[in-house]
Amino acid sequence: MAENETTQTNALEPKTKVKGTITKTTIGGALVDLGEGQLPGVIHISQLQKEHLTSVEDAVEIGQEVEMWVRRAKKDRIELTMIEPLAMEWREMKPETTIKGKVERLETYGAFVDIGAERPGLVHVSEIAHGYIKDPSQIVKVGDEVDVMILEVNRRKKQIRLSMKATLPEPENAGPQRGQGGRRRSGKRKSVEAMMAELEGEEPKAPEHTAMEMAWQAALDRADSAKSDSPKAEKKAKKDEAQAEILERTLKERK
Numbered sequence: 001m002a003e004n005e006t007t008q009t010n011a012l013e014p015k016t017k018v019k020g021t022i023t024k025t026t027i028g029g030a031l032v033d034l035g036e037g038q039l040p041g042v043i044h045i046s047q048l049q050k051e052h053l054t055s056v057e058d059a060v061e062i063g064q065e066v067e068m069w070v071r072r073a074k075k076d077r078i079e080l081t082m083i084e085p086l087a088m089e090w091r092e093m094k095p096e097t098t099i100k101g102k103v104e105r106l107e108t109y110g111a112f113v114d115i116g117a118e119r120p121g122l123v124h125v126s127e128i129a130h131g132y133i134k135d136p137s138q139i140v141k142v143g144d145e146v147d148v149m150i151l152e153v154n155r156r157k158k159q160i161r162l163s164m165k166a167t168l169p170e171p172e173n174a175g176p177q178r179g180q181g182g183r184r185r186s187g188k189r190k191s192v193e194a195m196m197a198e199l200e201g202e203e204p205k206a207p208e209h210t211a212m213e214m215a216w217q218a219a220l221d222r223a224d225s226a227k228s229d230s231p232k233a234e235k236k237a238k239k240d241e242a243q244a245e246i247l248e249r250t251l252k253e254r255k
Contacts, residue, residue, distance in 0.1 A: 087116025
């Protein structure tokens with residue numbers, strides 16, 4: 001808010017700070033001399049202080065020099081207030097506006113930031129920084145001055161939603177891209193059996209043999225075991241070997 005020491009009429013915009021001398025008091029307020037060439041200033045009794053007043057003389061007296069702020073300039077007078085106006089009025093708060101504020105209070109769900117409005121605005125924990133934040137105290141503390149962006153204003157409920165994250169640059173996208181659901185995409189998909197085996201700490205099981213392959217292996221086993229037996233058994237083993245050879249040729253032809 002700008003101070004105005006010269007109090008020129010064309011410079012008396014709302015919220016301009018001025019000085020003047022009380023020249024008269026009435027039941028409803030006081031008249032103020034703002035200097036040579038200026039329109040008379042008027043302070044309503046409700047604008048002398050925040051607390052309720054029953055008498056103007058309880059707040060000011062004739063001849064007293066006071067500091068005030070312009071509420072509005074009219075053709076015949078300048079309406080003033082001794083209550084410092086808000087830096088940010090409800091009508092002035094627009095979404096996507098970036099302003100400065102001071103952290104007033106911390107809660108587990110976010111930080112309350114004073115932006116000079118009637119009430120502090122809330123920066124939800126998800127709007128404090130890019131990435132996951134468990135608690136606002138990880139990033140800010142009470143008294144910190146921060147940049148915030150207005151996200152939403154609800155004047156009826158007197159709620160102001162702010163974001164610190166929106167004023168920060170986007171982080172660089174690091175690491176491989178993730179597919180839907182946040183899972184990394186893979187060029188080759190594993191079988192369900194292989195994934196289950198990895199989870200259980202085992203090697204994936206080999207595929208099962210066909211019936212013909214199992215018969216061939218059984219014939220070979222019988223032939224090996226019969227070589228050390230009697231001549232009759234050896235003759236049978238040779239027969240089994242012959243059968244195994246036939247099976248082996250059949251398997252090779254099928255592959």
